[in-house]
Every structure is written in C-alpha cells, then in structure tokens.
Amino acid sequence: MQLMTLREQLEQGPPLSLEEREQLHELVRNIEADIEVESTTRRNSLVDRVDRAVERLGIDRPDLAGTLGNISVSLANMEI
Template sequence: MPARELQDQLNALREQLEQNPPLSESERENLHELMQQIEDKIKLESITRDQDASLADGVNLAVERFELEHPAIAVTLRNIVQTLGNIGI
C-alpha cells in the first residue's frame, strides 16, 4: 500500500531529524512543514491536482537543498518523491 510506504518514509525522516543533524532552524522548520503536508495528504486522500503538484515540487526542492550537506535526509526525501509519484502525485 503506497500510503503505508509513504508513512514509513516519513517516520524514517522523523528519526533522522531526531538525531539532530546540523540544520538551521529554517531548514528544520521547512522539513517539518513538508512532513505535515504529506501527512495531511495521507489522511485526507482528497487534494486537488494543483495542490498535489505543489507538494511534489516542495519535496523536490528540499531534495536539492539538502543533497550536498545532508545526503541521508536527501535520500529519504527522494524516496518520498518516488512514492508520491507511484500514487499519482
């Protein structure tokens, strides 16, 4: 089930953040906002296409932002992007 896989990936990201990687407050806040948006999507399962595209774009931007300095976080975010794509977002 893609929603379960997505939730597992969010949990992995949450665990990585709990290890307190050296992130700025704005980076940490941005990730938490993205995670909340994804969790809301899982719960509601009824977002318009524009919102879906915005969510996927936001996660893709986060991948680019964290790719060099925080590769483990970027890998988890890439997995989330892949799962979003698999469920049609």
C-alpha cells in the same frame, strides 16, 4: 513509512539550523495533510516542494535528501 524515517533522521542526525528543521517539519505536515485530503492540485505542488527540498539538502545532508527522494518517488507512484 518513509515519513517516519525522515522524522527519526531529523531528530537523530547531525544538527540542522532551526530554520531548516522547521521547514522540513512543515514539509512533513504538508505531505501528511495532502495524503489525507488527496487534492490533485495540491498533490502536484507537493511533489515539487519535496523535489526542491531534495535539491536544497543534497550536498549538506545526503541522508535527508535520499529519504525525501524516496518519499517523492512514493508520492509519484501513488499518483500524488
């Protein structure tokens, strides 16, 4: 799954600031929680949060932004 790929990139890719790393780990936890809970309201905001992370990381970390973009598309396809 794309979340596993994102975790691997976080651990093996170029270093991120502690704040960026924590934000992305928190985002992964939120995605996993939302998938489990399947709450429509939370799911809509989840896609927004993923999209904002893609925008933030787009220039500096295109690898992470690409993986998060794929996750966003997958969530949208699952109607999350």
